[in-house]
Structure formats: structure tokens, C-alpha cells
Amino acid sequence: MTEPSSTIPSDSTHRTGSQIVKRGLAEMLKGGVIMDVVNADQARIAEDAGACAVMALERVPADIRVDGGVARMSDPAMIQGIQEAVTIPVMAKARIGHFVEAQILEALGVDYVDESEVLSPADEAHHIDKWAFTVPFVCGATNLGEALRRISEGACMIRSKGEAGTGNIVEAVRHLRSILGDIRALTQADSAEVFEWAKRLQAPLPLVQEIAATGELPVPLFCAGGIATPADAALAMQLGAQAVFVGSGVFKSDDPAPRAKAIVEATSHYEDPHILAKVSRGLGAPMTGIGMDDLDLKLADRGW
Amino acid sequence: MKVGVLALQGAFAAHVSVVERLGARTVEVRRPEHLADVDALIIPGGESTTLSMGIERSGMIETLRSFVASGAPVLGTCAGAILLAQECLDGRDDQIQITGVDVAIRRNAFGRQVDSFEADVTLVDTGASSIPPVPFPGVFIRAPAFERLGESVEVVGWLGSEAVAIAEGSVVLTTFHPELTTDTRLHALALGI
Numbered sequence: 001m002t003e004p005s006s007t008i009p010s011d012s013t014h015r016t017g018s019q020i021v022k023r024g025l026a027e028m029l030k031g032g033v034i035m036d037v038v039n040a041d042q043a044r045i046a047e048d049a050g051a052c053a054v055m056a057l058e059r060v061p062a063d064i065r066v067d068g069g070v071a072r073m074s075d076p077a078m079i080q081g082i083q084e085a086v087t088i089p090v091m092a093k094a095r096i097g098h099f100v101e102a103q104i105l106e107a108l109g110v111d112y113v114d115e116s117e118v119l120s121p122a123d124e125a126h127h128i129d130k131w132a133f134t135v136p137f138v139c140g141a142t143n144l145g146e147a148l149r150r151i152s153e154g155a156c157m158i159r160s161k162g163e164a165g166t167g168n169i170v171e172a173v174r175h176l177r178s179i180l181g182d183i184r185a186l187t188q189a190d191s192a193e194v195f196e197w198a199k200r201l202q203a204p205l206p207l208v209q210e211i212a213a214t215g216e217l218p219v220p221l222f223c224a225g226g227i228a229t230p231a232d233a234a235l236a237m238q239l240g241a242q243a244v245f246v247g248s249g250v251f252k253s254d255d256p257a258p259r260a261k262a263i264v265e266a267t268s269h270y271e272d273p274h275i276l277a278k279v280s281r282g283l284g285a286p287m288t289g290i291g292m293d294d295l296d297l298k299l300a301d302r303g304w
Numbered sequence: 305m306k307v308g309v310l311a312l313q314g315a316f317a318a319h320v321s322v323v324e325r326l327g328a329r330t331v332e333v334r335r336p337e338h339l340a341d342v343d344a345l346i347i348p349g350g351e352s353t354t355l356s357m358g359i360e361r362s363g364m365i366e367t368l369r370s371f372v373a374s375g376a377p378v379l380g381t382c383a384g385a386i387l388l389a390q391e392c393l394d395g396r397d398d399q400i401q402i403t404g405v406d407v408a409i410r411r412n413a414f415g416r417q418v419d420s421f422e423a424d425v426t427l428v429d430t431g432a433s434s435i436p437p438v439p440f441p442g443v444f445i446r447a448p449a450f451e452r453l454g455e456s457v458e459v460v461g462w463l464g465s466e467a468v469a470i471a472e473g474s475v476v477l478t479t480f481h482p483e484l485t486t487d488t489r490l491h492a493l494a495l496g497i
Contacts, residue, residue: 014421021420024445024484028349031313050357088351111417134418268312268358
């Protein structure tokens with residue numbers, strides 16, 4: 001393959017890093033499954049299963065929970081190993097507010113940066129100014145106000161935070177219902193009530209007015225945090241998520257490859273219970289999972 | 305007119321809204337029987353490896369091939385163009401192609417997402433439609449590139465000296481994403497609406 005720049009003819013103007021280009025890649029991932037992987041072998045299993053992208057990280061959230069300590073951006077060598085192993089987009093995580101980790105990930109050519117609560121926050125007041133980057137960002141949210149604050153900072157995709165590393169879908173359901181329920185309610189607000197919505201959501205008025213008019217987020221909304229089964233993925237999609245992230249749910253299960261494939265099929269055919277029944281059969285044990293009452297650390301509380 | 309949009313993965317929702325703006329009905333195609341009474345078909349952008357596996361697992365490959373061979377209008381954008389090409393370069397070895405258009409296409413020819421770009425595409429006046437000579441807003445996302453065009457392939461759009469939209473028979477392929485813009489000319493041309 002020739003150098004990318006030489007394939008672009010010099011007689012037309014090319015604009016990189018625009019909103020349509022950054023949001024556009026998220027549009028291409030809709031209906032798909034983005035899988036957490038910690039090495040090239042897992043990345044190949046994910047691509048073989050039909051993942052539309054992988055998230056390269058050193059430890060899956062379930063292990064981060066067990067290990068404790070500070071969780072940081074992954075080693076660039078590990079990320080590059082995964083980029084070389086697969087042809088699908090590769091995402092990677094930076095700590096909340098750690099714009100230098102994000103600069104490094106952009107330099108590595110990752111396709112999306114996840115400014116993620118799964119890693120230890122680097123800044124207790126500020127998120128990254130994502131407008132300053134060519135690479136697009138995805139951010140987690142637990143409610144509509146949080147989603148709009150991230151979009152106002154330049155995020156081009158929102159995902160529910162859920163509760164990563166638990167194998168428990170309950171928090172992701174809470175977040176999706178909160179975000180989508182508030183969007184539905186907001187469309188019923190009159191023009192005076194929209195001001196009060198903006199105050200209550202602690203979100204910029206123009207974004208709140210836009211959603212009141214369109215009835216949807218201006219960027220794609222995906223589900224993350226706690227998906228462990230094909231049924232979980234289809235539940236998220238039926239609730240209104242447009243694609244799903246699966247973190248620990250695949251590679252912490254008994255038999256990752258068939259489970260990965262089944263979750264991909266369930267996400268495509270999320271409205272078809274017969275296909276869901278077929279793909280859910282005989283997958284072995286899912287990851288054990290954790291009840292919310294047994295949690296010492298709630299990752300979703302990180303982010304401001 | 306009823307337009308089927310392959311909806312296993314990718315930017316199918318954006319295509320659905322363009323087609324509905326043009327006044328045609330749409331069907332999301334996820335199983336072979338969904339193609340039974342559609343007049344035209346769109347294969348959207350997305351991940352071509354994911355789409356290829358989804359098509360195979362849904363048992364749709366032969367139905368899709370027959371539909372393309374039938375001469376009905378078909379539009380393939382980005383990954384859709386890859387799947388409809390006779391030859392795919394830099395794909396997976398086991399990637400199943402719908403095929404039908406005599407071109408070779410290379411995946412991710414422009415690099416990674418940071419190299420994705422917007423640029424004006426010059427449309428060719430085909431005479432078959434009333435496309436005015438205004439540039440088309442091309443959105444290229446991890447875009448593929450045509451490397452070989454068969455003899456019966458017509459170029460519909462140029463990016464500088466590179467063909468980025470082509471037609472062969474009733475099939476139109478673009479390496480960029482008309483569905484992400486408000487410009488409906490290429491959908492209208494491809495689908496004959």
C-alpha cells in the first residue's frame with residue numbers, strides 16, 4: 001500500500017477532523033459490537049466473530065476491579081500489536097481529563113479515543129477539550145445532562161456507562177432509560193420549559209433546544225457496561241441503543257469465541273426472538289457477575 | 305417504490321432517512337425473505353468484514369447475488385461498494401463478496417480514521433438524469449479506493465483524477481457516504497427516483 005497522503009490527489013481540498021467525519025465513523029459502527037481485547041489473539045477472535053471494532057486495553061474492567069491501583073492508558077506497543085493484527089477500527093482508552101494520553105493515542109492512529117471512567121481519572125474537574133483533536137472521542141454518560149456536557153466538549157459518540165466489569169446489565173439499563181426517557185419528555189416541553197430543562201440538566205441551552213426539536217442526540221448513542229449475554233445486547237438495542245460495547249463479558253466467559261459470535265448475531269437481529277433463542281443456546285457459562293450491593297467501587301460515579 | 309436497505313450492521317438508518325426524504329418506502333433487510341417485494345436495494349457503509357459474516361450467517365448471499373443480477377437498481381456505499389466489487393484487495397482471506405460489479409477495490413486505501421476527510425466530488429453529467437454541475441459533498445471515512453475499472457464501468461464522480469463513484473448496468477458504487485449529507489442526487493440517480 002502506498003503512503004496515505006500520496007493516494008490523495010493534490011488538486012482538491014481535503015478537510016480532516018470535521019464533525020461529519022468524526023461522527024460519521026460512529027454512524028458506520030451502528031448495529032455492531034465493539035469488543036474489549038487485551039492482546040492480538042483476542043483481537044483476532046473478536047474480528048473472526050464479526051466485531052465491528054475492538055477496544056485495546058491492558059486489563060478488562062473485571063480485572064481492573066480486582067487488581068485495584070491506578071489504571072492508565074495502555075502501552076503503545078500493545079495497541080500497535082492489535083492494530084497490526086486486525087483490519088477493523090481499533091479504539092483505546094485515555095483517563096478522564098488526561099489530554100496527553102489522548103495526544104499519544106491520536107499519534108498512534110487509533111480510530112476512536114474513549115475518555116473512560118474505567119481508568120483512574122487524571123482530573124477531578126475537567127474533561128478533555130475534544131474539539132482540539134482530529135481523532136474522534138466517545139464518552140460515557142449516566143443521564144442526558146452528562147451526555148450533553150460531553151457533546152459540548154466535542155464527544156462524537158455517547159455510550160451508557162453502565163457498571164463496567166460486573167457482567168450486570170442493570171446499571172446500563174438505568175442509564176439508557178434515563179437518557180432516552182428524558183429525550184422523549186423534552187420533546188413535549190414548550191419553548192419556555194426548555195430553559196428550565198437546560199438548568200436542570202446543567203447542559204448548554206442550544207443543545208437542549210436542538211434535542212427538543214429533533215427528539216434525538218446529535219451523535220450516536222451506544223450501550224456499554226455489563227453486557228454478558230446475547231439477550232443483554234438485544235435488550236440494550238430494543239431500549240434504543242444503536243450499538244453495543246462488550247467489555248469483560250466475552251473474554252471472562254467460559255468459551256469466548258462462540259459467545260462473541262452469538263452477541264454479534266443478537267445485535268444484528270435484536271428484534272427477532274427466534275434468532276435470539278437460536279444463538280443463545282449452549283454457550284457455556286457467562287462471566288459470573290457482581291450484584292450492585294456487593295460493589296465497593298462504582299466506576300459510573302467518575303466524570304463530571 | 306420500495307427500497308430495501310441491508311440492515312445487519314452499519315449506516316442503514318441514515319440511508320433509510322434519505323430514501324424517505326425522496327418519497328419512497330423502505331424495508332430494513334435482515335433475512336432473505338425481506339428482499340421478496342423490494343424494487344431496489346442499498347448496501348450501506350459499515351465494516352465490510354462484519355457485513356460479510358452477517359450476510360453469510362443470515363443465509364442471504366445467494367438471494368443478494370440474484371437480486372443484483374436481476375438488473376434492479378442497487379446502490380453500494382463504502383463497505384457496500386467493497387462487497388459488490390468483483391475483487392477486494394486487503395480484505396480478509398475468507399471474506400465473502402456479493403460481487404456483481406467489474407471493479408477491484410482496496411479497503412482502507414486512505415489510512416486510518418485521522419486520515420478520513422471531506423472533499424468535493426465532481427459529478428459527471430450522465431445525461432440520464434438532471435444532475436447540475438455542482439460539486440457533491442464527499443465524506444470519506446476509512447474509505448476504500450477503486451484500483452481497476454472494467455470496460456463497461458462508467459465513472460459517475462471524480463475526486464481529482466480518481467474515480468470515487470462509478471456505475472455498471474443498474475448498480476452504482478461510491479467510496480464515500482452520500483447518506484451522511486443532505487444532498488440526495490446520488491440516491492436519486494442510483495435508485496431511479
